[in-house]
Amino acid sequence: MLATLLIVFREIIEAGLIVGIVLAATRGVAQRGLYVSGGVAAGVVGAGVVAAFAGAISGLFSGSGQEYFNAAILLLAVGMLIWHNVWMASHGRALSRGLKAVGAEVKSGSRSVMALAVVVGVAVLREGSEVVLFLYGIAAQGGSSAAGMLAGGLLGVAVGAALSFGMYRGLLALPAHKLFKVTSGLITVLAAGLAAQAVGFLQQAGWLQGLSRPLWDTSGVLSEGSVAGRLLHTLVGYMDRPNLAEIAAYLLTIATMLGLMRWVNRPKPAALAKTSATPAIPPAHPHPAE
Amino acid sequence: MRGTIGGVLTAAVLVAGALALAGCGGSAKAGGEAGTVPVAFKDHKVVPSEIRVPANQAVVLKVTNADPIAEEFDSPSLGVEKVVAGGGSGLVRLRPLAPGRYAFTGEYHAKTAQGVVVAE
Numbered sequence: 001m002l003a004t005l006l007i008v009f010r011e012i013i014e015a016g017l018i019v020g021i022v023l024a025a026t027r028g029v030a031q032r033g034l035y036v037s038g039g040v041a042a043g044v045v046g047a048g049v050v051a052a053f054a055g056a057i058s059g060l061f062s063g064s065g066q067e068y069f070n071a072a073i074l075l076l077a078v079g080m081l082i083w084h085n086v087w088m089a090s091h092g093r094a095l096s097r098g099l100k101a102v103g104a105e106v107k108s109g110s111r112s113v114m115a116l117a118v119v120v121g122v123a124v125l126r127e128g129s130e131v132v133l134f135l136y137g138i139a140a141q142g143g144s145s146a147a148g149m150l151a152g153g154l155l156g157v158a159v160g161a162a163l164s165f166g167m168y169r170g171l172l173a174l175p176a177h178k179l180f181k182v183t184s185g186l187i188t189v190l191a192a193g194l195a196a197q198a199v200g201f202l203q204q205a206g207w208l209q210g211l212s213r214p215l216w217d218t219s220g221v222l223s224e225g226s227v228a229g230r231l232l233h234t235l236v237g238y239m240d241r242p243n244l245a246e247i248a249a250y251l252l253t254i255a256t257m258l259g260l261m262r263w264v265n266r267p268k269p270a271a272l273a274k275t276s277a278t279p280a281i282p283p284a285h286p287h288p289a290e
Numbered sequence: 291m292r293g294t295i296g297g298v299l300t301a302a303v304l305v306a307g308a309l310a311l312a313g314c315g316g317s318a319k320a321g322g323e324a325g326t327v328p329v330a331f332k333d334h335k336v337v338p339s340e341i342r343v344p345a346n347q348a349v350v351l352k353v354t355n356a357d358p359i360a361e362e363f364d365s366p367s368l369g370v371e372k373v374v375a376g377g378g379s380g381l382v383r384l385r386p387l388a389p390g391r392y393a394f395t396g397e398y399h400a401k402t403a404q405g406v407v408v409a410e
Contacts (some may be wrong), residue, residue: 007397054360055375062379063352066372102312130362132373132396133373137359204383212369225366240368243385257378 001152004138008131008156014234015127016164021190022116024171025183032113039117043237050129051136051233067205070126077122079114081191082257085184087112089261188257193237195253196246203245214241329405331396332356336405345389345409354379361403365394368407
């Protein structure tokens with residue numbers, strides 16, 4: 001029962017932490033509850049579908065369909081996270097200035113929330129499909145031990161969800177202006193970790209194998225399979241045996257994210273400034289402090 | 291707004307493309323693969339439990355799941371996790387391995403389903 005709890009917990013926490021970060025990042029945005037729960041619901045349905053067709057998906061692309069599928073949805077999530085952070089960087093100052101300015105901005109903010117809803121859906125789908133397959137397997141086995149194992153699995157879902165909720169509440173305890181910085185940082189390293197995972201799956205499908213030798217091994221210090229290792233793996237992309245391609249993907253994602261966030265915030269001539277809901281910035285200073 | 295999104299997506303695609311190109315240059319399929327090595331999950335055990343493969347060559351494992359329910363081929367040391375449907379099979383492409391022993395499990399039945407890849 002404990003083993004079952006742990007397996008399910010590890011999968012749930014990966015999706016749960018992502019949902020928690022997304023919820024914290026979208027605090028104050030209209031209808032975000034609808035978008036996020038929609039993402040979770042779509043993910044759960046998707047997980048069932050993926051689990052049901054696991055055999056068929058696996059058989060695609062000469063037996064590597066599952067790897068390509070995982071890599072594709074991970075990269076989709078990375079793209080959406082980049083988009084969200086860049087969008088927030090270009091509107092965030094207005095958003096954090098106060099609720100009064102938020103009105104119109106937040107309405108268009110629903111686009112960025114949509115991107116995060118996709119991230120949530122993808123996370124739930126990926127981890128959920130493994131949980132479904134695993135629990136279905138236990139149920140199908142039947143027998144006296146099955147009930148206890150199933151209970152362990154459901155307990156794992158509950159504990160994982162509770163921990164994710166705890167992290168969400170912790171983030172909300174931050175003051176608003178800090179929350180924006182923290183969530184945008186969390187989303188940056190989250191995206192980097194997911195990109196590295198995607199590359200790992202591509203390598204498992206036979207790509208980039210020339211770069212697949214692990215560069216170091218810290219599994220003796222902190223194993224990626226342990227609960228702490230798994231938490232760090234999800235949050236910041238911790239890898240105990242990373243290879244060059246994974247590290248490159250990680251760093252490239254961070255560089256892309258930060259570069260684009262800086263680019264949309266670059267100082268521009270007043271004539272080119274687009275009409276936005278915040279015309280309050282005076283063009284008097286040619287070199288604004290920020 | 292539209293321009294920003296377009297820019298972001300273009301950049302993301304470019305980055306992905308650059309990464310793929312960089313990696314292809316590095317791998318360039320040196321020497322080819324050393325055939326396909328079969329391994330099975332049966333009664334939640336690994337058969338055979340020890341698999342010998344040549345070191346420093348890309349090897350493909352054909353993982354068959356003879357049990358009626360799904361199993362996950364999981365190995366942190368090999369850097370592989372792959373779900374194999376009940377009664378199904380899948381290919382696991384191992385990276386070229388340094389000589390050594392690499393443990394793996396069927397994660398859903400990790401107590402009994404244990405195996406090791408020996409690269410030599």
